[in-house]
Amino acid sequence: MTETTTRTAPDSGTEVTLPVHSDLLRLATAGSVDDGKSTLVGRLLHDTKSVLADQLDAVHRASADRGLATPDLSLLVDGLRAEREQGITIDVAYRYFATPKRTFVLADTPGHVQYTRNTVTGASTAQLAVLLVDARKxxxxxxxxxxxxxxxxxVPQLVLAVNKIDMVGFDEAVFTRIAAEFTEHARALGYRDDTVVTIPVSALLGDNVVERSANTPWYSGPSLLEHLESVPVAPDPHDAPFRMPVQYVIRPRTAEYPDYRGYAGQVAAGVVAEGDEVVVLPAGLRTRVSKVDSPDGARPRAAAGHSVTLLLADDVDISRGDLIAAADAPPRVTDELDATVCWLAEKPLNPGAKVLVKHGTRTVQAIVTELSARFDEQQLSSVDGPDSLQLNEIGRVRLRTAEPLPIDDYAASRRTGSFLVIDPADGTTLAAGLIGVPLAPLAAASE
Incomplete structure (x- = not known):
């Protein structure tokens, strides 16, 4: 029998059972409109035999109805009606597939500039990103x-897929020029050469996607799938200090469990075990874990990504939104957030704006006290003291929250080092924020 593992699907929150191989790679695709992201993902799914027969039949029928001689593999990914009608990706589409060497969770993100917020969502948990460019552009x-x-x-690893290489006659000079230009840009952003790989591909025809292509004899590197199967990835941060935002307080109040009081949530970082000393924040109350419970019964320990219920030795006041953390390495508690944000809303961000900040499972009121800088991603420069942040702009801000929050730097813990900015009027997401991520390294890279 094949050993399996259970993972939580990012899009639905449901649990998905996948076969266990050597490890798991979380990756995201990105690129401009019509660069062929969905076709590339569809090609990966198709050529790794990760598509059910009825799905493939539906794609063949839909492609034939459009008068296409070959199946449009992008239809395997673009599931929304508007996506199929317009031929673009709008939402983040998550796909799960596996090869004998590795299991993959892939986020296909939109290319339209107005959907940059979806790119932020899809890439926020990625260990590798495949960035596509059209060889003609x-x-x-x-x-x-x-x-x-x-x-x-x-995101620690980048792959530049120079797609539609067939449309330029598999020209080595075109590929070399694009690869050199992108590598230089990636260096300026702080990437080392050994973390950036450039591959010539044709998603439509399959060249260098799963198998190496005879049409590019001048290219000696791996196919895209070969690279995805072999690229070294950092393991989940189990050695990071333990963090678990409380999602729900469980009190069955039944005859079988008259005194049961558990605190349910998903472990955001580190490992927790029975007997561990923990601190409940922001209150600062200390206690010990008396039991680690799960739907399958008690377990000795739980690591990042596991959803569990913790029972504590002392009767402490805990509610949804609190954070249970390692007592010997707690996060800092503050009501001042200095962070870098990607502004995702049509209306601009101005100093003095009143917003909501969602950090973990806690949502608090906040005010934007300062816009200190804006990042120019084209020139790799920082503009001090902007009047506002516009749609898709990245900037440095300071917020003051109505209640203190237990926070980490994003580099130490993605889950507790990030937050969302929400419009209090209608609940829409305004920005994604990263704590302790300065603009200076990006801007200084161009100097």
């Missing part, structure tokens, strides 16, 4: 914007 403004966002989010 090369590196364009949206390519540089996405690369800056990926660098800001700390």
């Amino acid at each position: 090369g590196v364009i403004e949206q390519t540089r914007r996405h690369a800056a966002v990926l660098a800001l989010l700390g």
Whole structure:
């Protein structure tokens, strides 16, 4: 029997059972409109035999109805009606597939500039990003914007897929020019050469996607799938200090469990075990873990990504939104947030704006006290003291929250080092914020 593992799907929150191989790679795609992201993902799914027969039949029928001679593999990914009708990706589409060497969770993100917020969502948990460019167009403004966002989010590995290489006659000179230009830009963003790989591909025809292509004899590197199967990735941060935002307080109040009081949530970082000393924040109350419970019964320990219920030795006042953390390495508690944000709303951000900040499972009122800088992702420069932040702009802000929050730097813990800015009037998401991520390294890289 094949060993399996359970993972939480980012889009639905449901649990998905996947076969266990050597490890798991979380990756995201990005790129401009019509660069072929969905076709590339569809090709990966198709050529790794990760598509059900009825799905493939539906794609063949839909492609034939459109008068296409070959199946449009992008239909395997673009699930919304508007996406199919317009031929663009609007939402983040998550796909799960596996090869004998590795299991993959892939986020296909939109290319339209107005959907940059979805790119932030898809890349926020990625260990690797595949950034596509059209071989006929090369590196364009949206390519540089996405690369800056990926660098800001700390995505450690980049693949530049020079797609539609068949449309330029598999020209080595075209590929070499694009690869050199992008590598230089990636260096300026802080990427080392060994973390950036450039591959010539044709998503439509399959060249260098799963198998190496005879049409590019001048290219000696791996196919895209070969690279995805072999690229070294950092393991989940189990050695990071333990963090778990409380999602729900469980009190069955039944005859079988008259005194049961558990605190349910998903472990955001580190490992927790029975007997561990923990602190409940922001109150600062200390206690010990008396039991780690799960739907399958008690377990000795739980690591990042596991959803569990903790029972504590002392009867302490805990509610949804509190954070249970390692007592010997707690996060700092503050009502002042200095952070870098990616502004995702049509209306601009101005100093003095009243907003909501969602950090973990806690949502608090806040005010924007300062806009200190704006990042120009095209020139890799920082503009001090902007009057506002516009849609898709990245900037440095300071917020004061109505209640103190237990926070980490994003580099130490993505989950507790990030937050969302929400419009209190209608609940829409205004920005994604990263704590302790300065603009200076990105801007200084161009000097």
